[in-house]
Amino acid sequence: MTRPSTASSIHSQPSTGKAKPTPPPSPKSPRHIANRLWMQEQQKRKYLDHLTQWSLNHESSIHFHGKLSVSTQPSGCAQDLELGKAVKCVLTDAAFTDARQVIVIKLFPPDMRRSDRYEHLDTRRDSMDPCDEVDARDGKNSGSQDSGLGEISKEHYKMVVRCGAGWISAREYFNRAYFSQLEGRQGDATARAIQDEYMLHRSQALGPPPLDKDSVTVRPLFHAFQKLPPELREMILKTAAGLDGSYNLCADDYGTLRVKKADFRPAISLSTLFRINKSMNMHLIPFLYHSTDFHFGLTGFTNFLWQSGPEKRHEIRRLTFHFGKLALLHCIRWLAPNAVFSLFEPPVATNPRALQYFWRCQIQELVKDLHLFSLTFNIKQIPKADLPMIVAIMKAAFGSINEIRFIETDANGVARPVSLEDERLAGVRRRCTWRELCMQYYEQHRIHSYFFKFELLKSQAEDVESAMDKDEKFFGPVFAPLSLQAEADKDAEGRGVVRC
Incomplete structure (x- = not known):
C-alpha cells in the first residue's frame, strides 16, 4: 500500500494555529490615519477656494452680512466636499454677538450645466432659482428647450441652499435670514439685547465657533440700487x-x-x-x-x-x-x-x-x-x-x-x-x-x-x-x-x- 505524501497530509489536516494580525498601514498608504486627515484637509482647502471665488462674484443679498464656514465633522465622518454635492456648512450672522445656524448648500462652478442628479430633485421654482431663468421679454422658461438642459450662467459660481423639501438660491435664503430677524435688528436696545442673548444660547449648542481659516465672508457686493x-x-x-x-x-x-x-x-x-x-x-x-x-x-x-x-x-x-x-x-x-x-x-x-x-x-x-x-x-x-x-x-x-x-x-x-x-x-x-x-x-x-x-x-x-x-x-x-x-x-x- 502506498502512503500519501507528506504535503498532501499536511494540506488535508485542519489548521489549528492563530491568524496573523493585520499589519498597520504603511505611512505612505492612503489608509493611514495621518494621510487620511491630510487628504480631508486638502479637500477642505480646495472647496474653500471655490467658496472664496463665489463670495467675490455672485448674486449677493443687499442686506445680509456674515460668514459661511465649512462644518467640522467628527473624526471618521468626513463629508464629501465636492462641487455639485450637498455640503453641510455653518452660517453666521454678523449683526449679533454669536448667531449661527447649520445649513446645507450646493455650489456649482461657472461652466457647470444642470446634471441629471440635480434635475430629479424636487426643486422649488423660485424667482431667484439660478436653474429656472425666465425670459422677461416673452415669458418663456429657458429650461424648456429641445435639449431639456438649462445652461447655468458662465459668468460666476452658483449656490443653492436647502430649504424645506427643495432648494432656493443663496441670495433668497440670505434675504430670508435677514428679514426673519428684522424686528430684533431694528427694535429698541432692550429688544436687541434679548434677541442677541437668545441667538447666543442657541448658537452655543453647535459647539465652538468656526475658525476664520475655514470661513468666507458673505456681504453685499454692490450698494442698494436706490x-x-x-x-x-x-x-x-x-x-x-x-x-x-x-x-x-x-x-x-x-x-x-x-x-x-x-x-x-x-x-x-x-x-x-x-x-x-x-x-x-x-x-x-x-x-x-x-x-x-x-x-x-x-x-x-x-x-x-x-x-x-x-x-x-x-x-x-x-x-x-x-x-x-x-x-x-x-x-x-x-x-x-x-x-x-x-x-x-x-x-x-x-x-x-x-x-x-x-x-x-x-x-x-x-x-x-x-x-x-x-x-x-x-x-x-x-x-x-x-x-x-x-x-x-x-x-x-x-x-x-x-x-x-x-x-x-x-x-x-x-x-x-x-x-x-x-x-x-x-x-x-x-x-x-x-x-x-x-x-x-x-x-x-x-x-x-x-x-x-x-x-x-x-x-x-x-x-x-x-x-x-x-x-x-x-x-x-x-x-x-x-x-x-x-x-x-x-x-x-x-x-x-x-x-x-
Whole structure:
C-alpha cells in the first residue's frame, strides 16, 4: 500500500494555529490615519477656494452680512466636499454677538450645466432659482428647450441652499435670514439685547465657533440700487433695457423699410423697466422720453400718445416717421389743418362713418401736446413733390418743433442723413401758399379715388379754386415749409438739420 505524501497530509489536516494580525498601514498608504486627515484637509482647502471665488462674484443679498464656514465633522465622518454635492456648512450672522445656524448648500462652478442628479430633485421654482431663468421679454422658461438642459450662467459660481423639501438660491435664503430677524435688528436696545442673548444660547449648542481659516465672508457686493446717484441708476436701467437712443415702434412695412434693429437682445423689456419702482420712475421716465427717438410707420402713433398719458406726452422730445409713398395721404387724413382736410376729405373705411372724424380730432389734440426738439422724416419712397406739403402739415400740427431732419434708409435698414443740398429737398425751402400746395396735390392724384371725397371726383380744377376762394385768409398767405433762421450754421444744414 502506498502512503500519501507528506504535503498532501499536511494540506488535508485542519489548521489549528492563530491568524496573523493585520499589519498597520504603511505611512505612505492612503489608509493611514495621518494621510487620511491630510487628504480631508486638502479637500477642505480646495472647496474653500471655490467658496472664496463665489463670495467675490455672485448674486449677493443687499442686506445680509456674515460668514459661511465649512462644518467640522467628527473624526471618521468626513463629508464629501465636492462641487455639485450637498455640503453641510455653518452660517453666521454678523449683526449679533454669536448667531449661527447649520445649513446645507450646493455650489456649482461657472461652466457647470444642470446634471441629471440635480434635475430629479424636487426643486422649488423660485424667482431667484439660478436653474429656472425666465425670459422677461416673452415669458418663456429657458429650461424648456429641445435639449431639456438649462445652461447655468458662465459668468460666476452658483449656490443653492436647502430649504424645506427643495432648494432656493443663496441670495433668497440670505434675504430670508435677514428679514426673519428684522424686528430684533431694528427694535429698541432692550429688544436687541434679548434677541442677541437668545441667538447666543442657541448658537452655543453647535459647539465652538468656526475658525476664520475655514470661513468666507458673505456681504453685499454692490450698494442698494436706490442709494445710487440718479444718473448711475438711469445708466444701469438704460443698459439693461438695451436702449441706444432710439426705439422702433414701426408696426408695418408698407411703403418703406424697417430701421435696422440692434443685434443684441435686451435683458428686460421696456414695460418691465417701468414696473421696477414708482419712485425711480420719477427720474427714469423724463430721462427716457427726453433722450429716446421714437420711430413710427403709418400706424401705432395715436395709440402710443394715448397710452403715454398727458404727463408723459409732454416729455416726448424726438420723433421719426417712416411713412413711405402714402405719406401725404396719411398726413391729410389725420394731421392737416381743418381747411385742407375739409377741401379733400380722403375717405377712410370706418364703421360708423363718423369714426374717422373722431380719430382725427383725437390725434389733432394729442399732437398739440408735443413740443419736439427734433422731428425726422425718412424720405425713402416718398415722392419729392409731396415733401413740401408734408413738412408744412407736420409743422402746423405739432405744438412746436425745434429742428427738422431728413434721413434715408438703405436696403439693409441702415439710416443715413440727407443733406439739405439734395435736389429732392429743393421744394421744401421754396416759398409758396396753401393754395399752390393743394392744387399741386389735386393735379398729381386726381386719378386716384381714395385721395379725395366723392364730390371732387367729377369736379374740375376751377371747382377746387372756387372752394379755396371762400377761405382766402388761410389759403392766400405766402410762407416757406422750412423757415431757416439767418443764423443757422452751415454745418447743421450739411447734416440735413433745419432749425425752425
